[in-house]
Amino acid sequence: MNWLHTTAFIIGYYLKRAHWLSLDVVAGAMLTHTIAQRMPDGHGKVSWASTLLVGIAVFAIYVADRLLDNRKSRKVDTQRHRFHAQHEPMLLKILAGLGVVGLVCLFWLPKGMFIVGLTLAVLVLGYLVVIFKTTLTDGFQLFKEPIVALIYTAGVWWTALSASAETPWESKVFMGLFGLVAFQNLLLFSWFESFDMEEGYTLAIAWGTETVSKILMWISISVCAVATVVLFSTTYRYCVRAAITVSVMSLANDYLKRKSASVLPNERYRWLGDGVFFFTLWLV
Incomplete structure (x- = not known):
């Protein structure tokens, strides 16, 4: 049985590092974009x-964000930040290589996506500059969750819809629903972090954990309500499946909050929260 323990250890070793690199978030973004x-x-x-390109962009944003955090006078001391600091030279080379791959991909990118992508790239660059110049106690940090959710939604959905001559109403609704789930997911992480954070600010700390808890619940109710309307209004079976999926994703986020006692230790909520976006696999 030793080989089983060894195999499990190796798998766990690489899965943990993949999680620190946010590769699960990257995969979720690529699935949703599809x-x-x-x-x-x-x-x-x-x-x-x-x-x-969506996968490369999400990976680059997350890695750059942590590398910039490590260069601040007041560093964020987490396992993933220490991992990024330890492997910074290699990560910079990987980012450079992915940048070249991204430039090559531009030759196959639809014109509409190119324009939208260029606009988003400028906005993301500005966001990273502002984040680098702020500290943990700056009020701007309070807007991090909604801003990241907006950038994520625009990068995943707006780019996809920009390639079509006409955008069906279902696509517009689902862009809003997935955006709400993304914000709910980030707000959930903020809610969990507020229990361990000794200094700094998050939305959960600013608004209060009880208020954020209610917001998370109402997001689930809103997502499920709108998804139900889509389910009975659309003529596409694919949209019916998507409506069920986005509802389950939102309810799963709310379920994690209700099971906080069991998912808070060792930041299990991050693994499970990021894993919510893998519910979309059956739609690909």
Whole structure:
């Protein structure tokens, strides 16, 4: 049985480091981007170049954000930040290599996506500059969750919809619903972090954990209500499946909050929270 323990240890070792690199978030973004392109009937043309670029962009943003955190006078001391600091030279080389791959992908990118992507790139660059110049006690940190959710939604959905001549109403609704789930997910992490954070500010600390708890619940109710309307209004079976999926994702976020006692130790909520976006696998 020793080989089983060894195999489990090796798998756990690499999974943990993949999580520290936010590769689960990257995969979730690429899956969601694929779904957005398949809307509304599930047979929409999927651009491999844009899907790959979304993954590269999400990975680069998360890595750059942590590398910039490590260069601040008041560093964020977490396992993932220490991991990024330890492997910074290698990560910079990987980012440079992915940058070259991204430039090559631009030749296969639809024109509409290129314009939207360029706009988002400028906005993200400005966001990273502002984040680098702020400290843990700056009020701007309070807007981090909604801003990240907006950037994520725009990068995943807006780019996908920009390639189509016409955007069906279902796609617009699902862009809003997935955006709400992304914000709920980030707000949930903020809620969990507030129990351990000794200094600094998050939305959960600013608004209070009870208020944030109610907001998380109402997001689930809103997502499920709107998804139900879509379920009975759409003529596309693919959208019916998507409505069920986004509802389950939102309810799963709320369930994690209710099971806080068991998922808070060792930051299990991060693994499970990021894993919520893998519910979309059956739509790909």
